[in-house]
Amino acid sequence: xxxxxxxxxxxxxxxxxxxxxxxxxxxxxxxxxxxxxxxxxxxxxxxxxxxxxxxxxxxxxxxxxxxxxxxxxxxxxxxxxxxxxxxxxxxxxxxxxxxxxxxxxxxxxxxxxxxxxxxxxxxxxxxxxxxxxxxxxxxxxxxxxxxxxxxxxxxxxxxxxxxxxxxxxxxxxxxxxxxxxxxxxxxxxxxxxxxxxxxxxxxxxxxxxxxxxxxxxxxxxxxxxxxxxxxxxxxxxxxxxxxxxxxxxxxxxxxxxxxxxxxxxxxxxxxxxxxxxxxxxxxxxxxxxxxxxxxxxxxxxxxxxxxxxxxxxxxxxxxxxxxxxxxxxxxxxxxxxxxxxxxxxxxxxxxxxxxxxxxxxxxxxxxxxxxxxxxxxxxxxxxxxxxxxxxxxxxxxxxxxxxxxxxxxxxxxxxxxxxxxxxxxxxxxxxxxxxxx
Amino acid sequence: xxxxxxxxxxxxxxxxxxxxxxxxxxxxxxxxxxxxxxxxxxxxxxxxxxxxxxxxxxxxxxxxxxxxxxxxxxxxxxxxxxxxxxxxxxxxxxxxxxxxxxxxxxxxxxxxxxxxxxxxxxxxxxxxxxxxxxxxxxxxxxxxxxxxxxxxxxxxxxxxxxxxxxxxxxxxxxxxxxxxxxxxxxxxxxxxxxxxxxxxxxxxxxxxxxxxxxxxxxxxxxxxxxxxxxxxxxxxxxxxxxxxxxxxxxxxxxxxxxxxxxxxxxxxxxxxxxxxxxxxxxxxx
Numbered sequence: 013x014x015x016x017x018x019x020x021x022x023x024x025x026x027x028x029x030x031x032x033x034x035x036x037x038x039x040x041x042x043x044x045x046x047x048x049x050x051x052x053x054x055x056x057x058x059x060x061x062x063x064x065x066x067x068x069x070x071x072x073x074x075x076x077x078x079x080x081x082x083x084x085x086x087x088x089x090x091x092x093x094x095x096x097x098x099x100x101x102x103x104x105x106x107x108x109x110x111x112x113x114x115x116x117x118x119x120x121x122x123x124x125x126x127x128x129x130x131x132x133x134x135x136x137x138x139x140x141x142x143x144x145x146x147x148x149x150x151x152x153x154x155x156x157x158x159x160x161x162x163x164x165x166x167x168x169x170x171x172x173x174x175x176x177x178x179x180x181x182x183x184x185x186x187x188x189x190x191x192x193x194x195x196x197x198x199x200x201x202x203x204x205x206x207x208x209x210x211x212x213x214x215x216x217x218x219x220x221x222x223x224x225x226x227x228x229x230x231x232x233x234x235x236x237x238x239x240x241x242x243x244x245x246x247x248x249x250x251x252x253x254x255x256x257x258x259x260x261x262x263x264x265x266x267x268x269x270x271x272x273x274x275x276x277x278x279x280x281x282x283x284x285x286x287x288x289x290x291x292x293x294x295x296x297x298x299x300x301x302x303x304x305x306x307x308x309x310x311x312x313x314x315x316x317x318x319x320x321x322x323x324x325x326x327x328x329x330x331x332x333x334x335x336x337x338x339x340x341x342x343x344x345x346x347x348x349x350x351x352x353x354x355x356x357x358x359x360x361x362x363x364x365x366x367x368x369x370x371x372x373x374x375x376x377x378x379x380x381x382x383x384x385x386x387x388x389x390x391x392x393x394x395x396x397x398x399x400x401x402x403x404x405x406x407x408x409x410x411x412x413x414x415x416x417x418x419x420x421x422x423x424x425x426x427x428x429x430x431x432x433x434x435x436x437x438x439x440x441x442x443x444x445x446x447x448x449x
Numbered sequence: 450x451x452x453x454x455x456x457x458x459x460x461x462x463x464x465x466x467x468x469x470x471x472x473x474x475x476x477x478x479x480x481x482x483x484x485x486x487x488x489x490x491x492x493x494x495x496x497x498x499x500x501x502x503x504x505x506x507x508x509x510x511x512x513x514x515x516x517x518x519x520x521x522x523x524x525x526x527x528x529x530x531x532x533x534x535x536x537x538x539x540x541x542x543x544x545x546x547x548x549x550x551x552x553x554x555x556x557x558x559x560x561x562x563x564x565x566x567x568x569x570x571x572x573x574x575x576x577x578x579x580x581x582x583x584x585x586x587x588x589x590x591x592x593x594x595x596x597x598x599x600x601x602x603x604x605x606x607x608x609x610x611x612x613x614x615x616x617x618x619x620x621x622x623x624x625x626x627x628x629x630x631x632x633x634x635x636x637x638x639x640x641x642x643x644x645x646x647x648x649x650x651x652x653x654x655x656x657x658x659x660x661x662x663x664x665x666x667x668x669x670x671x672x673x674x675x676x677x678x679x680x681x682x683x684x685x686x687x688x689x690x691x692x693x694x695x696x697x698x699x700x701x702x703x704x705x706x707x708x709x710x711x712x713x714x715x716x717x718x719x720x721x722x723x724x725x726x727x728x729x730x731x732x733x734x
Contacts, residue, residue, distance in 0.1 A: 019459075027732055104567075107569065107570055108570035109569070109570055110728070110729055110731045110732055111463070111728040112463065112464065113465055114465050117462070117464075118459040118462050119459060119460060119461045119463070120458060120459055120460055121460055122460070125570070127569065128568045128569075131565055132565050134490050134494055136494045137490060144486055145487075145490055148482050148483040148486045149565070149569055151571065153482050154482040154486075177497075
């Protein structure tokens with residue numbers, strides 16, 4: 013068996029929430045002076061008994077709890093889990109962007125981490141200059157970059173524009189160049205965070221291919237992604253992280269179904285009032301969801317081709333008498349996170365004035381989805397603002413069962429495609445002697 | 450977890466932020482290419498964005514010098530040790546500008562680079578060191594201007610006497626860089642906790658300038674306060690710089706010694722604090 017190149021031992025990371033100090037020297041001095049004279053701290057929070065105590069009880073958030081695992085040379089490990097589970101924290105610690113609170117990570121060899129593509133790119137510099145700068149930021153020496161320069165340019169497919177400032181590049185070109193640099197790092201250990209979410213499909217395939225090559229050369233890859241298909245495609249082993257702990261560790265084909273299953277049981281319950289892996293300011297929040305058929309009966313799933321079904325959600329305010337003007341979006345994605353459908357109130361020119369607990373009914377006139385499992389996100393946006401009220405990713409699972417979309421033709425669940433439309437195929441023979449139409 | 454055969458040869462160990470002296474300066478040397486590339490980036494980006502690039506660098510000391518000459522010499526009649534006021538102020542301004550820009554531009558290292566620091570690891574000191582070197586280019590331009598004026602005054606028979614102390618000028622430059630860097634990283638480490646320091650800095654730099662013999666000569670300070678000025682490390686630097694080019698000043702070797710000691714102390718303190726903060730500042734910013 014190949015040797016261990018990363019050993020993570022009892023790793024924990026705690027974040028302190030809220031204030032550590034008051035954030036300004038002035039306030040700290042003021043508090044210090046008051047304490048010195050025996051007065052009450054003018055900056056103490058009203059009702060708080062004791063800051064020390066508060067810190068220890070409420071103000072800490074454990075992003076990682078006592079995590080241990082080994083990685084052997086040449087393994088490609090996928091790290092999966094929900095938003096806020098601790099995946100990114102783990103990568104940040106391995107990448108040395110931040111230090112752990114306790115525990116150690118021992119590493120053999122050079123680590124290159126790609127938490128973002130194009131870190132440090134300067135818009136005014138040319139592609140060529142940025143290759144050198146970005147390469148150096150990622151830990152390459154100038155000589156090394158010179159050696160690989162042609163390879164990088166070829167991989168990025170932007171040969172013609174290499175001496176153009178990158179501010180003139182399209183976003184696709186920018187990403188290609190950035191990934192090309194990263195792909196040629198040749199580290200012993202490569203740490204990648206979801207960078208594949210960008211770029212067109214063809215380039216994504218190229219990147220995945222490159223990552224596979226990297227591991228064939230005996231290198232080790234740690235890969236964080238929400239895209240199950242990419243993880244399945246690339247990784248031999250998967251670490252499932254949940255609430256800061258390793259929930260499962262094993263071969264990809266065993267862990268991913270388990271993950272999706274867990275997802276299903278968690279999400280299909282349809283009640284997510286208690287979920288805290290959500291974003292937004294929280295004046296109003298999504299509470300639960302249920303599905304109804306054309307009779308208004310609550311159902312567990314829809315059928316392909318079913319008409320006049322609805323997805324209904326319950327919304328509740330944080331405090332009574334709260335009124336907001338909001339837009340709402342429901343997106344339906346495949347299990348790899350690829351967005352298929354979005355139902356936007358904005359596109360219908362609908363703005364809702366919410367006042368007190370309310371329900372929203374997304375009426376779907378006909379189901380164009382093929383049988384399978386789909387993941388839905390719910391978004392409650394601020395009308396005329398940026399920060400949403402509530403955004404729940406992976407809010408619930410939408411299950412579609414086989415049904416009759418086309419007359420007399422039942423869809424099956426064995427097909428890989430996701431979408432179906434009304435169609436027919438006609439046959440007509442061209443009479444002899446006539447030219448092609 | 451039990452394979453003990455490969456428990457040796459780890460190239461790196463990541464652990465919690467522990468001691469205060471967990472500092473690895475050799476790493477900085479390994480990243481020297483990056484330092485140079487940052488310098489290049491700053492330089493290229495600056496010149497691509499401004500039409501008047503280098504001209505602006507020339508105007509700035511020129512204006513300060515003219516303003517100082519009018520206000521402090523012509524109106525307030527403050528002594529310049531018998532030197533031509535224009536050269537007197539310009540020598541001080543050019544040297545001070547280098548120090549001050551090193552300090553102010555490195556003092557926001559963590560805040561302005563939070564984006565890049567949050568995504569990739571490299572020794573954080575690379576950034577302030579690159580800033581100090583970038584500023585050397587600006588200094589060279591302004592220093593060139595000073596030399597032009599110096600030569601023209603010299604050739605028209607002014608009383609200035611450039612002397613053997615000129616040999617110290619490169620060392621003074623290194624000392625200013627070290628002091629500016631030390632102060633800058635000290636402040637930047639503290640701004641991660643105290644944001645209001647950034648506002649205090651602009652004001653502080655002004656005050657510090659007037660506490661340094663730039664618009665007045667050290668010889669004007671009463672003997673009983675000389676020790677206080679000696680504590681300001683910039684005093685010796687400016688006085689020596691001026692003395693080397695113009696041949697008049699009141700610098701004493703022990704003051705230079707104190708200044709050097711202060712510089713080393715501030716730089717060391719800066720590096721210690723900076724290295725301590727860099728490991729977890731991403732969590733607080």
